[in-house]
Amino acid sequence: ENVLTQSPDTLSLSPGERATLSCRASQSVGRNYLAWYQQKPGQAPRLLIHRASSGAPGTPDRFSGSGSGTDFTLTIIRLEPEDFALYYCQQYAASPLTFGGGTKVEMK
Amino acid sequence: QVQLVESGGGVVQPGRSLRLSCAVSGFSFSSYGMHWVRQAPGEGPEWVAVISSDGTDKYYADSVKGRFTISRDNSKSTLYLHMDNLRTEDTALYYCTKSYSADPISFLIHNWGPGTLVTVSS
Numbered sequence A: 001e002n003v004l005t006q007s008p009d010t011l012s013l014s015p016g017e018r019a020t021l022s023c024r025a026s027q028s029v030g031r032n033y034l035a036w037y038q039q040k041p042g043q044a045p046r047l048l049i050h051r052a053s054s055g056a057p058g059t060p061d062r063f064s065g066s067g068s069g070t071d072f073t074l075t076i077i078r079l080e081p082e083d084f085a086l087y088y089c090q091q092y093a094a095s096p097l098t099f100g101g102g103t104k105v106e107m108k
Numbered sequence B: 001q002v003q004l005v006e007s008g009g010g011v012v013q014p015g016r017s018l019r020l021s022c023a024v025s026g027f028s029f030s031s032y033g034m035h036w037v038r039q040a041p042g043e044g045p046e047w048v049a050v051i052s053s054d055g056t057d058k059y060y061a062d063s064v065k066g067r068f069t070i071s072r073d074n075s076k077s078t079l080y081l082h083m084d085n086l087r088t089e090d091t092a093l094y095y096c097t098k099s100y101s102a103d104p105i106s107f108l109i110h111n112w113g114p115g116t117l118v119t120v121s122s
Helices: none
Strands: A004-007 A010-013 A019-025 A034-039 A046-050 A063-068 A071-076 A086-091 A103-107 B003-007 B010-012 B018-025 B034-039 B045-051 B058-060 B068-073 B078-083 B092-099 B109-112 B116-120
Touching: A004 A086, A010 A019, A019 A034, A019 A086, A019 A103, A034 A063, A046 A063, A046 B109, A071 A086, A086 B045, B003 B092, B018 B034, B018 B092, B018 B116, B034 B068, B034 B078, B034 B109, B045 B068, B045 B078, B045 B092, B058 B068
Parallel strands: A010 A103, B010 B116
Antiparallel strands: A004 A019, A019 A071, A034 A046, A034 A086, A063 A071, A086 A103, B003 B018, B018 B078, B034 B045, B034 B092, B045 B058, B068 B078, B092 B109, B092 B116
């Protein structure tokens, strides 16, 4: 199974700042089938990015994904108040699908 | 508008069985692969199983293989998860989820239901 490690565990930032979240895979992710999800308290996860860098419908432009192989990044260029949440990466190249442990973006 | 509504969760003793259902609307159910994903309290999501649009292909997480069975009834637009020999570590919120694209089987998860809580406890 492809183990995904996210860092940091927590990111403390202020609105308007840039957030950079990392996701590292134990094996290369085929076809860069790497997705990012946002989860707010009491809600289901929401798909933000797929295929490492493609925005899902409705994803604001301030969210961007990059990377390939084993190293991937989610960047939020200017944090809005509604962006403070948990973020998970997930590989969907092969079964079993796996999720990272998550990064919490909290307000400083 | 895509709607996924899970039901069937509850409190069950270890070793017992439970069947979850997911009623869907707002899209052509028979065209999409479907997944179950679970999330234990305070933990990240864990993928459980996927089924192809026609129900012929199924894949499972190692942690549930041989105990859980995913199935679907396209005539009723309903997805199921039959869970046998439940363990305390199966306690979680179980989400019904829809694949992103209308392929026979797609591993990219897009839409999520609100979830149904399964608690395994003696």
